Amino acid sequence: MKVRGIVLGFALLGAGGGLLARGATRIGVHQGYAPEQPIDFPHRIHAGDNKIPCLYCHSAARTSRHAGIPSASVCMNCHTLIEKQTTEIQRLKEAVQLQRPVVWTKVHNLPDFVYFNHSQHVVSGVACQRCHGAVERMDRIEQASPLTMGWCLGCHRSEAHVPTSTFARVAANVRNRPTPFAGEDCTSCHY
């Protein structure tokens, strides 16, 4: 019976260690991060109900590394015509009149030392939702993906037609891999 006690102890220790390890690997991962915003902007209404294309507001995503948060003036393109008034819209109009920039809280923060270029992906036809989740169904925007290196690589490899599952890779003749279309080099993202 003593022996059993010992074994049990070791088992518990192992389990604890496992949990710890799992916790450790979540450090710096903010999946589900959904901070409050200065203006309660519902993507559900704009991108969802009204089907405004993402790139209408986040136009920079086509040309820049940043998708960009639209200037209040961009909002006014529509909101000057729409008479629907809410306190939130009021705040927006204030900001425009006073030329006071809205200080949004950034949701998707990449880890340090990582370069990500939106335009590259947008032009290559990667859907926004693939990383940002079903934004059109979100009231308050939240980080849908872990944004870890392993997560990025998964996609880059499938895009690069490099088998990702171990067995697939074992099956595939590794010697003549196709040269990745989506970069698999360190310097694709780190410099």
Add this chain to the structure above:
Amino acid sequence: MTDRFVVGSFGEPGTMLAAVDALRGAGVAIHDVFAPYPVHGLDQAMGIRRSRLPLVTLLAGLGGLCFALAFQYYTAVFDWPLDVGGKPENSTLAFVPVCFELTVLIGGLGTVGAFLLRARLFPGKREQLAALGVTNNVFAIVTYAPRDANDDELARRIMLENGADEVEEREGST
């Protein structure tokens, strides 16, 4: 179940050895002998077979070797074949040191683990001493004392003849 034992303590390894021989000669079943250090010749005297622990070592070692080789090969060739100094993805020679180390590590730990299990040793186990000072300077022979009494006498007599300082009977469980 509880048994009755005859425990004889000796101050000298020589006398103890003689007693062991005599006892086995008289066909008394020896449960175990307790000593402050491994008295040589006692194994043969008691007829203990050589332990098979080295087999465990071999298996554990091989296990370690295979794991090391497979793991390195997997990480370097399959999981992400990076170009490191233009070297071949499968730089087997470079994998040798780690293979060796893991062989030794797992082999060694496996053996010790197996030994502790087999010898029923674990931290905090309460010791069962055959006699006071068996870890210092006393050698103790423990024989089973079966029901019928004269046999019992036999064991006691042989031990005393062979210079046991003291012989006692005890109840106990193994």
Add this chain to the structure above:
Amino acid sequence: MTNRRPSCEEAAHAAPGGGEPLVQIGLPTGTRSTGFDATRRDVLSLMGFSLGALGVAGCRAPVQHAVPLPTASVEMVPGVPNLYATTCGGCSAACALVVKQRDGRPIKIEGNESSPLTGGGTCAAGQASVLSLYDDARLRGPSWLGNPVSWPEMDRHIRTALGGHSDAREVVLLSQTITSPSTRAVLEDLRAVFPKFRHVVYDPMSLAPLRAANRLCHGVAVIPHYRFDRARVVVGLEADFLGTWLAPVEFARQWAQRRKAGAERAFHVQCEAGLSVTGSNADLRLAVAPSDLGRFAVALLAAVARRLGDEQPAGLDASALAQETTHAAAVDRIAAELVRSRGESLVVSGSDDVATQIVVARLNAQLGNIGKTVDLERPSWQRQGDDAALPALINDMNRGAVHALMIWGANPVYDHPDGAAFRAALAKVALTISFADRRDETSAHVHAVCPDHHFLEAWGDAEPVAGQFSLRQPLIAPLHDTRAAVESMLAWADRPADHRSVVRDFWRRALYGRTTPAPGGFEDFWERTLERGVVEIPRPPVATHPFAGDWEGAVRDIISRGRANRSGAEHGGGYELALLETVGARDGRHANNPWLQELPDPMTRLTWGNVACVAPETAAALGVATGDVVSLTTEIGKLELPAFVQAGQQRRTISVAVGYGRWAAGKAGDGVGANVFPLARVENGARRYWARVAIAKTGRRARLAPAQTHFSMEGREIVQFEHVNEHEHEHEKLPDLWRERLRGAHAWGMSIDLDACTGCSACVVACQAENNIPVVGAEQVRKSRIMHWMRIDRYFEGDGEDARSLHQPMMCQHCQHAPCETVCPVLATTTSSEGINQQVYNRCIGTRYCANNCPYKVRRFNWHNFTANDDFPYNMQSPLGRLVLNPDVTVRSRGVMEKCNLCVQRIQLGKNQAVLQRRPMADGDVATACQQACPTGAIVFGDRGDPDSRVSKLLAGQRAYNVLEELGTRPNVGYLKRIARKEST
């Protein structure tokens, strides 16, 4: 590479005053993108302190904000760099630039490829000048009698002090050379307003004697426009035209064009006292003391004349003259070369002696170079300073004749021998105004300091060479409450106007007429010129007459003085102190620029200070070793400097760099080195840049900050030579143990032409600016911890005066079999599918094993945290200084290894552009920072996978080789052997 824009009207029109427009422009969505963002820095510093902080940084990431512009900008997309053409304000050469602006901040200076003069080259100082924009020492606003005031107040004060313009009291503008035509026009207007307006021009490093000589010989007091690209033989007499003299970028380009011309390759002779960039690249270098320079020129003239069968100077025969110089044999040979290529030769001299300049002018005339390699009709408008004017001005000031003095871009208290006198005289002037951007040595003593814009904040134009115009436009709204000097002066003249319209109107009025009218009229012309940056507008040639100077008089003068010198040399100590400019320090105006202070001088490889260069023989004679402090005593006075034993130095001379020893430049520049300008006294109307000196050991030692300590190649084939018309056998490649690895779409590589590289070090600063390389300070440099990714190694061949100095740019060689990669335990450095040796900072744990195993020693380790660390008070410490950081490049934390990555951020940008434009990449799409900066085009980057790319062709060529090839590292960076000319005498 990125979208090039006509002009940066936005920045131009943004409300002046303070940084708030900047902050709005500068912090677009994603503070992270701006590279100097708080979070990254905080995380790093946190990490710096404890392991726990890693958890902190990770578990609860600091909240970040994204601040879009209130009104969307058409031009400026956050994260997309824009390029704007403008004109450099670093020196009077006024090179045409293209400046990279990122999120509203100018962050990188590049040469303007469309300029016919520079062709896209820049110099070290030019590259660094972007950092001066973010200099903490800059004044935040105008100040009157030392108290900050608003501009209206300031104008009121000055108007009252000027007391109307009617009365005939003298108003003087003291400035350095002004190459801006519009500004010159403004000054004419001022003459109209102020009856007695005088413009005094002076340059710390003056060429007045050259202009004087041309006045005497050709009737025009101009500096000719030299054409080194047309010269098959170039003879330089104390003219460091590849490094610092006049317009080094333009000249280096021309010179390199000739050098690369194969059989047409120019033969370049350089005569100088101290080793200069130009001398180290000459095919034949002669060490000539300043006092002998004139006699050398005379001997050369005589030799040429004899060969041409021309008349000899009356009463002197060639053989006698030949004896005047120590280099008789060489002189004859040079004469032969010169005569052989008459009309295609060029003799330039930076001599401070009019007589010598006359002899040189005669030489060029005799050789028929006038109008061919020496263009007097379309002269250069640079270095217009008049040496005699400043002493005269000081007299007038003392007499009280000067009522108001405006000082613009001049700092005589520091860089003039009469500085003290000038300072004293300032007190006698009713109103003294300075446009200086800082409280420097001079502006500290004036009534009103009206800080001018940095040139990246300003409008303007320039005409460095007759007919070659370029425009200047602001890249950013003024960071501080500054005002263009032109605007200030016009305001005080009651003709207020903003500088932009001043320039624009001038161009419409004075220049547009002379151009072929554009379809869209002036607007169109203006827009196009702004976009292009440069324009060539023909102008009537300056009237000159053929050589008619009293050259014989000059010769006699030189001879007699030479004899005096000689006899003087016997008893007056016997040594001559020669002042020289270095590519980093120049005339000292950039002294507070830490990039330039830490730029190793290509000739001495020293940083942070100047030294007394002594010839090895002299050093032995005096028992002086490098680092010994010596005292140099001239008739002007005495100064102490650490000695530096420099092979190639003329025996009887000691060379010291000017531009150091400032005391009011700012944190970085103050008290670095010693100021030797006071020795350059004015003698019969011209500044002398050499003096007789007595040198003595003080017994004290100084700790220099060298970037390189060993200058011999130890017989190793590091810098290799190819001998002209000598067949090199094809050397076979080493066998490869391993099969070729799978390669990606490209195979990036680089070729560096050692025959074209002058060592000017523009690339080093360009690399520093592009890649956020920190300045570490003298103490760390002493510990050999300088961080430059690209360095220019300097080796000596031979010794004494004839030592040949070799430059070799050295950065990561991007080996295909990189020794560093194998040893990294964590895969922080690997070869990319495109052949780049990648360094991943966030994977690096800093074992430094890679650096130990790197045969080229090009890896650089962050021994401390050099960012936002008060132990390192340089640009990266101050929030303002960090605005120069490149957002596309990681700011490295403490404890990680770094090195050249072939400007991978530019490669990625190039790829991105190609993808966006749905086209394959073409050769030349990507230029690394060093390549872009190089004035001689010595560096070529490209895809080695494409056999037609320039780099492939070059590296397949006869001269290509790899450094330490025998180690089998297979670098992707190759070198082209330096060409050693067969000495055929």
Add this chain to the structure above:
Amino acid sequence: MSTGAMEPTAGTGPEIAPATRWIEGTPSLHRITTDISRPMEAKPGRGWWICFGIAGAAVLNLLGMVTYLFAKGIGIWGLNNAVGWAFDITNFVFWIGIGHAGTLISAILLLFRQKWRTSINRSAEAMTIFAVMCAGLFPLIHMGRPWDAFFIFPYFPNQRGPLWVNFRSPLVWDVFAISTYFTISLVFWYLGMIPDLATLRDRAVSGIKKFVFRILSMGWNGSQRTWSRYEIVSLVLAALATPLVLSVHSIVSTDFATSLLPGWHTTIFPPYFVAGAIYSGFGMVLTLLIITRQTMHLERYITTNHLEAMAKVTLLTGSLVGYAYATEFFNAWYSGNVYERFHFINRATGPYAWCFYLMVLCNVLTPQIFWWKRARRSIPLLFIASILVNVGMWFERFVIIVVSLHRAFLPSGWGMFYPTVFDVGILIGVFGLFFSLFLLFIRALPMIAMWEVKGVAND
């Protein structure tokens, strides 16, 4: 332990026994127990306190300096772009070397049935463990970013997906070699101590002591059946540990041998390093034993014969090392490689030549005195020699590392290394750490294997 004696034909036993006695007199079993337990049961003497005071001070200094190091970065050391490793890795290799004698004595001598090991192997093993601890400190603190040290372990799960570690890098080999070596040595040491722990348990009077020893001794009761398995296990471990010892320093030597630096890139490094390691290890064992036998009055068990035997080993390994030095120079000359040649000329005539000559003096010349029996048996001589040997071996590593680095291929990259106060302070501090650990050990645990001595005593 006394396998030798177990041999029914104790062939080797009698041959050695008359020549040398490994125990003075014939103490009774009980006497042995009490003698060896005395240091643990008596109050520490003044000598011990003085030593511990000094060592402890050094440890505090170490803590302070390492804290400052983590706060400021390794720039506080004298390292630079030319010389990327100096005191840090020198100390690392040095301590790893020290760590070699312990396992060697217990394992190899066990296999060779050398009875004289019995009274020294326990402390030698302890020394090994402490030395490896000291060594292990350096790979950690020498990193630029020690808080990311865990990167060098291949672990799962992680955030990086398929990025593991570089199994081609000798540093990764080191990680495996040293952790294995440490673990196996620790297990070997502990296993060997279990019977003695049981003895102590049964002697213990105070409840706490008894409790602690009871936990540690795992209920050992001296059963012969266990004893016989126990001996097998010991033999197995010894058989594993022996190649392990050789492998560890061979692998450490590949840190240098696999590079391409002149002075590092040499094939003789593995055997050369192993010899050196054993050499320095024995030097350190000598130093420690001479001190402890005096202070702890254990002359009866640690006899002059022991010391002499070790002196012989020292002489052998010292000469091996000397031979290696000579070979290096010969190869450099014979290879005709300019870089190699320059390196060795520079080693003997360059700015660090004095280190080289000091190293030759200490490592090659010093041990030669042991050709004389009188020298081998003179305690003071042995003591001085053992110190010199360790000085010499430290400088050997310094020469190999710094002299090779400071003048490599491109003269433009040449530099010098000048130690700072932190370099020296940490060096001293680690010695303090080592000695404090050892001092604590001899107070807390039986520094001589009682049961083995008993075995030998009763032959």
